[in-house]
Amino acid sequence: xxxxxxxxxxxxxxxxxxxxxxxxxxxxxxxxxxxxxxxxxxxxxxxxxxxxxxxxxxxxxxxxxxxxxxxxxxxxxxxxxxxxxxxxxxxxxxxxxxxxxxx
Amino acid sequence: xxxxxxxxxxxxxxxxxxxxxxxxxxxxxxxxxxxxxxxxxxxxxxxxxxxxxxxxxxxxxxxxxxxxxxxxxxxxxxxxxxxxxxxxxxxxxxxxxxxxxxxxxxxxxxxxxxxxxxxxxxxxxxxxxxxxxxxxxxxxxxxxxxxxxxxxxxxxxxxxxxxxxxxxxxxxxxxxxxxxxxxxxxxxxxxxxxxxxxxxxxxxxxxxxxxxxxxxxxxxxxxxxxxxxxxxxxxxxxxxxxxxxxxxxxxxxxxxxxxxxxxxxxxxxxxxxxxxxxxxxxxxxxxxxxxxxxxxxxxxxxxxxxxxxxxxxxxxxxxxxxxxxxxxxxxxxxxxxxxxxxxxxxxxxxxxxxxxxxxxxxxxxxxxxxxxxxxxxxxxxxxxxxxxxxxxxxxxxxxxxxxxxxxxxxxxxxxxxxxxxxxxxxxxxxxxxxxxxxxxxxxxxxxxxxxxxxxxxxxxxxxxxxxxxxxxxxxxxxxxxxxxxxxxxxxxxxxxxxxx
Numbered sequence: 258x259x260x261x262x263x264x265x266x267x268x269x270x271x272x273x274x275x276x277x278x279x280x281x282x283x284x285x286x287x288x289x290x291x292x293x294x295x296x297x298x299x300x301x302x303x304x305x306x307x308x309x310x311x312x313x314x315x316x317x318x319x320x321x322x323x324x325x326x327x328x329x330x331x332x333x334x335x336x337x338x339x340x341x342x343x344x345x346x347x348x349x350x351x352x353x354x355x356x357x358x359x360x
Numbered sequence: 361x362x363x364x365x366x367x368x369x370x371x372x373x374x375x376x377x378x379x380x381x382x383x384x385x386x387x388x389x390x391x392x393x394x395x396x397x398x399x400x401x402x403x404x405x406x407x408x409x410x411x412x413x414x415x416x417x418x419x420x421x422x423x424x425x426x427x428x429x430x431x432x433x434x435x436x437x438x439x440x441x442x443x444x445x446x447x448x449x450x451x452x453x454x455x456x457x458x459x460x461x462x463x464x465x466x467x468x469x470x471x472x473x474x475x476x477x478x479x480x481x482x483x484x485x486x487x488x489x490x491x492x493x494x495x496x497x498x499x500x501x502x503x504x505x506x507x508x509x510x511x512x513x514x515x516x517x518x519x520x521x522x523x524x525x526x527x528x529x530x531x532x533x534x535x536x537x538x539x540x541x542x543x544x545x546x547x548x549x550x551x552x553x554x555x556x557x558x559x560x561x562x563x564x565x566x567x568x569x570x571x572x573x574x575x576x577x578x579x580x581x582x583x584x585x586x587x588x589x590x591x592x593x594x595x596x597x598x599x600x601x602x603x604x605x606x607x608x609x610x611x612x613x614x615x616x617x618x619x620x621x622x623x624x625x626x627x628x629x630x631x632x633x634x635x636x637x638x639x640x641x642x643x644x645x646x647x648x649x650x651x652x653x654x655x656x657x658x659x660x661x662x663x664x665x666x667x668x669x670x671x672x673x674x675x676x677x678x679x680x681x682x683x684x685x686x687x688x689x690x691x692x693x694x695x696x697x698x699x700x701x702x703x704x705x706x707x708x709x710x711x712x713x714x715x716x717x718x719x720x721x722x723x724x725x726x727x728x729x730x731x732x733x734x735x736x737x738x739x740x741x742x743x744x745x746x747x748x749x750x751x752x753x754x755x756x757x758x759x760x761x762x763x764x765x766x767x768x769x770x771x772x773x774x775x776x777x778x779x780x781x782x783x784x785x786x787x788x789x790x791x792x793x794x795x796x797x798x799x800x801x802x803x804x805x806x807x808x809x810x811x812x813x814x815x816x817x818x819x820x821x822x823x824x825x826x827x828x829x830x831x832x833x834x835x836x837x838x839x840x841x842x843x844x845x846x847x848x849x850x851x852x853x854x855x856x857x858x859x860x
Binding site: 259263267268269270271272274275286287290291292293296299300302305306307309312313315319326328332333335336337338341350352 | 434465749750
């Protein structure tokens, strides 16, 4: 894909993302932050392709390097994603279950 | 999978992620929003595997399994009070992964052949830089929040100069990356240079931020990790990664701004450590004043003072200290009296409440007051706790219904007409000095108008200044104030006993 296209996608995504969360109550700042934190583990996709391509098509030296560095990247990103969504879910559940006497 | 289907799938998933984030901005739909985001990310993984035809690379799956096990265990085990440091840590891992992807693509390992080597090299180096700044900044932030590192800002000689120098060097390396082409030695220079300088920069910039401002730093780093992902996506030519990374980067930045506005301070001041008292001399002075204060008020040897010297965080109540008894019996009785007669009570919880694990007792007290016929509200300062919204999470854990929680702007005018304000382990957020003491770091920060309530009851561990290091003039007030010093649990238990 042409670099200009990628840059364009980045800019559009940035602007839309900026507009979308303007009205968040501070009540939800922590869950939201942790949810977006989980999303930032999306870099997992890059790690996956790196490991996949080195596995299938590389010379021996590249294979080892790709598997080691890429593997660590996959682990780190997966921990980010799973841990992030997990704790976010736990936090939000606590808000959800409350149907207090005043409500 | 054809290219067209891939593009369409990426577009749909990007919209799904956006929907997920926007659903998360309302309490009722937040759980669904989180699930949508998680499912979109999972589908993103599947699409990436299928589109790139790498399903047969079986090593991917054990790596992912390890990550799932670790991540799942962390998510299931973490205590709510440790949430900020966990978020910081996870965030750092995301940045680390982006940096690794950047490293691989700079080395030309594991990426498809590109027609734009210059673009790939520059974005690779940028991904390494932003990713590692995120990693090391987050590690320092997590260390400060977990009290492994000193809470006070660490300021070196010529700190700003060093940071600016690093920035210039990083910029130079990024430019240099445009010329490395495929010369192995030049690539090595770019790689090692960017790793060393950005790691150092991450530590150097985070260590200068005071503990109280860590939430904002984490939020900023969160945004950065999204940007790192997006840049890594450019390097490896992954559309979805670019889109979602951009979304996370931008919304993280906005969240950071919202937080800064809540504290009425510039991001720049926070990053340069201007918002906390840095000189140790000033710290000692305030300590002496606080000490003198306690002696005159209690006329007995105050346990908190002897303890206070060893406590890493002033002004709030560390847990696991049970000895301090409430001094001044008359004051205690008055506090109970005040609460028993109050028709309206606003409770102001702070991080000290969380440290003392007193949120369940607070809930009991609120129930009892309501049973007595009082109207009870919780006033939540935007930066109460160690992360915006952290206090809400902690109170939700103790079954306090969220419609009893009021944000500062909604409740601040009501203090004047409130019979009693009950402060539990909060200090800086109720410090009236923020309004008029121009020379203090908290000047201008909006505070809860606790001092305007008819009676003020403060259950703090001691009278030392809070995170900001600024003394609280409320403690010196002669009337309409009741100080219950010591562990919040003990104070609250005695209040509860008194009310029956």
